[in-house]
Amino acid sequence: MGLREDIERFREVGEDRREDLSEFISYGDLGGSGPNSIKIPIKVVDLPKFEYDRLDQGGVGQGKGGTPDVGQPVGQPQPGDGDEDGDPGEEGGEHEYYQMDPEEFAQELDEELGLDLEPKGKEVIEEIEGDFTDVTRSGPHSTLDFERLFKEGLKRKLAMDFDDDFVREAMKVEGQDAQSVYRWCRERNILVSLPWIEDAWTKIPDDERGKWASFEEMEENVERSTTLQRIRRDGLRDVPFRREDERYRHPEIIEEKEKNVVVVNIRDVSGSMREKKRELVERTFTPLDWYLTGKYDNAEFVYIAHDAEAWQVDRDEFFGIRSGGGTRISSAYALAKEILDEQYPWAEWNRYVFAAGDSENSSNDTTENVVPLMREIDANLHAYVETQPGGTAINATHAEEVEKALDDQDNVVVAHVSSPEDVIDAIYTILSTEAE
Template sequence: MGLRDDLDRYRKVGEERRDDLAEFIQYGDLGQSRRDEIRIPIKIVELPEFEYDRRDLGGVGQGDADEGDAVGRPQQGDGDEDGEPGEGEGEHGYYEMDPEEFAEELEQEFELQLEPKGKAVVEEKEGDMTDVVRSGPRSTLDLERMFKRGLRRKLASQFDPEYVREALRVDGMDPEDVYGWARRDSINVSKRWLEETYAEMDAEEWARWSSLEEMEENVDRRTPAQLVRADSRVPFRSEDERYRFPEVVEEHESKVVVVNIRDVSGSMGSEKRELVERTFTPLDWYLQGKYEEAEFVYIAHDIDAWEVDRGEFFGIQSGGGTKISSAYELAAEILEERYPWSDWNRYVFTAGDGENSSNDSKERVVPLIEGMDANLHAYVETQPSGGSVNATHSQELTDAFDGDEVVVTQVNARDEVMDAVYTVLKTAAEPTEEV
């Protein structure tokens, strides 16, 4: 085993010692990660280093190193000449994963799987020759289908003329009587044929059999298959022609927009803001990993609402009151202008401490949610210090919706974050009716 194999083995051990995914989401430093790269700390494993042999104390090229010093290890950091600490970032161990891997691991953690829906048509192409049309190039004529249609028609119209002719020789039977008998016996013979055949017969032939029973006992009836073998010609008609045509296959791109809404009023302190970040961030990473294209919208609100970037979203705080409907009004405008429902999957996640202006939840928020098409609406309530008598928004949402359209969950401590993420994703992964 060479040095490279050793290093690979140590690196693998390090990766296995990285933080558990749930531990990282609930307690880890999320700020070290970016939208497209999740960095999970690794419990450091010291890699082997070279040291000077105590017996190698002299010789050409002898340096100033002491016994036991590691080869190539600098004796001074990146500080100044007086030994003061430098400003450079220290070496940390991280396991890096992209959103796709994060989504896979989170699904394994929860034993869930969301199937992204492709909505926007990006390409139409020809598939297999499975469609059939009545006209087309001769090279695409479906000979097998045409033969089967002609054969079915021949079998349906085929009858044994000798057998039917014998029925005309039954005493007292005329063409009308034989026609009725043939129909009852599923013999597909025309009345005209019977009349012409009867007219061609000699009078002495009309009473050969005393009854139909006698005739049927003494005359064998050939089956349609025997008749076809006797005459294998299959008559074709122009209406039998069918031409193969390629199926048109639409390629859909799975695109998603995630609208994150957060209450930034004075009651949303740092602990609440952190719990919102720990809940929303893995949801963002997960959906980005599941869809081919993902975009994110961040809306902050107190009494009014405004769009912010992600860096501001989790840290901003105002001293104003709370009017949640202002955020939904802005979200509806943004979705309508930028992300039409026909092309985009939509997720709308909202967080706050459950407090809202009087009657705003019932009179404004509920109707706005009902009129906003989305794969899922979710509301995350956080009350680390206990419930508030004014925190009625969650209950009003629960009363208005049955849980499939809007999922409501609570996060009051770090160890509840994974339960909240699971609740949202479980609802998102459940099959829904196509719109």
Template sequence: MGLKDDLDRYREVGEERRQDLADFIQYGDLGQSRPDEVKIPIKIVDLPEFAYDQRDMGGVGQGEDAEEGQPVGRPESQPGDGDEDGDPGEEGGDHEYYEMDPEEFAQELDEELGLDLEPKGKQVVEEKEGDFTDITRTGPSSTLDFESLFKKGLRRKLAMDFDRDYLREVLKIDGMGPASVFEWARGENIPVSKSWLEEEYDDLTSEEKTTWGSMAEMDDNVERQSTAERIRREGVDQIPFRREDERYRYPEIIEEKEKNVVVVNIRDVSGSMREKKRELVERTFTPLDWYLTGKYDNAEFVYIAHDAEAWEVDRDEFFGIRSGGGTRISSAYELAAKVLEEEYPWHEWNRYVFAAGDSENSSNDTEERVIPLMEEIPANLHAYVETQPSGNAINATHAEEVERHFEGSDNVAVAYVSSPEDVVDAIYEILSTEEVEA
């Protein structure tokens, strides 16, 4: 086993020590990842290496004052052999990262949760060229279907050709002239022209024109060959190609439906959404974003923050922004409806509308505005995630109202997250609702 084999083995061990996917979602450092690349920590396995002490350069293989049997490396008088401050094992190990794309993440999450969401394709995004299976009468010479041209020419050759030697012998029958032979040839389906017969007859001498006394005598002495037999024996010296036989290949045009999805992420950023609540939103929404990115060919995201009013933000702002205002959740759904209608029409896009907050909302807003808007916005799935680390507050009723109203619905999910341990269950609750609907 060489050094390369050792290195490969160490890498394999490192990947095996990758953080479990569920643990990563609940407790891992999500910030190291990007929307298109998920980075899961693995414990570094230190590779073996030679260490040289640069302070001691004397001797061959030993420093000055070295004694026989002394370990190579630091002299005993130097620190580094267990006498440093601090107890062994206090430091956490360094980490590297196992990188996976969202497609692999989605596949592993399906396996982890026992799901298998099959996304739907909605938008014809382009016409793609398939195999060169269609035929047209015109085209560049490079696409000429020569095989088809040759076959047509050969069929014409077989249909038009005849045994010239045999017909010359027929012309030698006493009393048979070009006109008589032409009528006989028509009856035999021999494609010969009268002019050819006349030219051949003129070339015969008087003696040759009476070579045979009858058709029967001629047949007894002359062997007749079919065109196919003659071609097999002699080959083909010329194929009668014609312009009308030319055909050109062109690619079949295939309309492909790309699986497109838009995910609208809504987050309450009002004063009551403190740091722990924001972290729970991020731990829930980020894996959902990765999952849907991996499932669909084309995924776009809209991020909406709201307190009493709503506004669009970018992804970096979404999880960190905080406002001091009150809460009116319907403002976010009003903005979501507007954005979806203008930019992501339902007949072309799969839609997911995910909202999260601590379930606190202004009086009657959930019943009078939010629920009707959820019913009006067509979507594959609506979901609301309540984040309440300390348990339900007295006025935190939004999630319960939504759950009660949409009980039994196949496109509305409500999940409750009070700690990181609840995140994976919440993701399962959301995605399994979509799985049933799909």
């Protein structure tokens, strides 16, 4: 195995040693990634490389070339021991990352959690022409389906074809005329028309009339050929086509629906939301953002922060905001409803409303205001994530009240996160509810 193969093998090992996705979500540096590029650390693997061996320098203890013997001081560092200017290096070593886009992240998270969320297309963005699989009775001559036309004519040919020689022999039966021969043909399902018989009757030579004493005698002595035998013998001389046989190929019209999603992320930034609670919110919401971005054609995000009042913020501010004051969660839902109604109509957008906090809320706000607002806001999924490190506080009742009041709704889910280990389970709970 050569050096190039060695290097490729080491690189493959490096990718295999990428930090586990669950481990990265629970403990990794999520802030080092952007909304469209996720950077997952790779555990360090040293690649093989050449190093220059200074053969003329000798080694410590050899006493050659002016180098000190054992026990002698080596002196002060000389230029070249640091960087090229003699100063110590200041830059840290580069860390290796496995980089993926949201689509790959969503696929891997599906595999990790055993999910397969199928996005819904709502808004028709365009109608495109597919394969020429449809047919119409009219159209440009260039789209005439000759194969279908021939088949229709051939079916008629086979249905109407008869052994004309056999019928002419029947006209030679003694005492018969054109009408009696026509009735005899009909009794034997020989599809011949009366005008044809009348025309053929006039062409029978007089000396051949009375050749057969009866139809039975004629049938015993004259073999009737099948359509297939006649085609093999004489070939297919003509196929009768009619206007109604014409079919024109037409492209199938396919509606393309764009899979649009808007995700409203709501977080509590009141005074009770300490650092550990904030971290749990961000660890839960960040992967959900990446996942839905990867799943949908067009994903938009609305970020709302609230204490006693609510206000809209941008993404960077949302993932890192600090505030204080009291808590009134309904203010955030009221703002979310206003934004969704004005900018993201339910008929055109898939809508997700995710909220997180420590489950503490002002008195009666949950039952009197939040729950009615959640019922009013049409959404694929409403999710509330309670972040209470170490367990639920006595006055943290919002999650429980939502769960109890909206138990009849199949698009509402409550998840509990008390430590980083709970984040993956919370994400699974949220996404599996939507998948179902």
